[in-house]
Amino acid sequence: MVENNNFYIEKIECIVFIGYSDVFEDLLTINTKLNIPTKIISSTDQSTDLKLDHIVFDNIDSNFYDYIQNNFNIKNTLFISLGSRLIFNSKVISFLNGNLINFHGSRLPYDSGGGGFSWRIMRQDRIDNQLVHLIDEGIDTGPIIDNELSIFPKKCIIPIDFEKHRLKKFLDFYRNFISKNLTGTRFHLKHQLNYIGRYNPRLSTIDNGYINWDWDPLELYNFINSFDEPYSGSMCLLNRGDFGTIHLKSVHLHGGDSSNHPYMSGLVSRHDRKWIVVSTSGKYSLLIEEVLDSNGINIIDKIKPGDRFFTPRELLEKSLSTRVIFNSKGKNI
Numbered sequence: 001m002v003e004n005n006n007f008y009i010e011k012i013e014c015i016v017f018i019g020y021s022d023v024f025e026d027l028l029t030i031n032t033k034l035n036i037p038t039k040i041i042s043s044t045d046q047s048t049d050l051k052l053d054h055i056v057f058d059n060i061d062s063n064f065y066d067y068i069q070n071n072f073n074i075k076n077t078l079f080i081s082l083g084s085r086l087i088f089n090s091k092v093i094s095f096l097n098g099n100l101i102n103f104h105g106s107r108l109p110y111d112s113g114g115g116g117f118s119w120r121i122m123r124q125d126r127i128d129n130q131l132v133h134l135i136d137e138g139i140d141t142g143p144i145i146d147n148e149l150s151i152f153p154k155k156c157i158i159p160i161d162f163e164k165h166r167l168k169k170f171l172d173f174y175r176n177f178i179s180k181n182l183t184g185t186r187f188h189l190k191h192q193l194n195y196i197g198r199y200n201p202r203l204s205t206i207d208n209g210y211i212n213w214d215w216d217p218l219e220l221y222n223f224i225n226s227f228d229e230p231y232s233g234s235m236c237l238l239n240r241g242d243f244g245t246i247h248l249k250s251v252h253l254h255g256g257d258s259s260n261h262p263y264m265s266g267l268v269s270r271h272d273r274k275w276i277v278v279s280t281s282g283k284y285s286l287l288i289e290e291v292l293d294s295n296g297i298n299i300i301d302k303i304k305p306g307d308r309f310f311t312p313r314e315l316l317e318k319s320l321s322t323r324v325i326f327n328s329k330g331k332n333i
Helices: 024-033 062-071 090-095 118-123 159-182 217-226 313-321
Strands: 014-019 038-042 077-082 100-104 127-134 144-151 234-238 246-254 268-271 276-278 285-292 325-327 330-332
Touching (some): 024 038, 024 159, 100 159, 127 159, 217 234, 217 246
Parallel strands (some): 077 100
Antiparallel strands (some): 100 127, 268 276, 276 285
């Protein structure tokens, strides 16, 4: 609850997770060690691979209200949104006694919204921020309860690297936050400024991951990295589309070869057995180790010097004009 601009719960009797997390089992282990019962509410789309006991709601309706009312002492229950697909309006927030919070893995009001680490890799954002905030009717706009800043290790390059590091930091931050609540800590709320910030829409690799070979080397490098593991890889064609849509992964920025010209961008200048050297519009080249076909097979041995990577203008325009939205049933374009 909120009182005098402080957030606290007098005694946490139960924690309810709403949404989905890759580390649900770890979170439940933490709660068990702290003697806090846990329930999970998920959606149809998010619960597909969820092996733990849970209940599914795709909308907040009378059934949702009845379930909460009949199973929890709302005043002493902490409701935690983890990527929830449900819409929390003022009625829901009031019904839950203001005990509805969200954990967000970046700095707010910068980086509200979705897109995971892809947007941040494109911008070379190296600052990690474990943050928990109250949920209001906006998107990631509620007052900040607590946060912890750190720098990502140098080894973090592609999304899976950042995500592994984030999850470890998140579990530590979560454990400490719940422990502080149990010891009676009152968190002074820090209200977000409404005249700065950035909203990032969600991204889908197959919709938004097409490479613009007109970009300079660093922009190409960051963009290709941003759709690397665990995603299918940024996309383009080769020559006349010989292999259909292909996906690029394991890319390096390389300054050891001669300078390029913008017309050379995308040209394979050399094949060094396990990787290829690809020209860009600037003085750096790209070293690429994985060129995957639609079946995920690395076809790098079939690529020859003189081949060219390119992306038709219509695919780039479609990529830029497609906004991907996820609801409780999945992706909805």
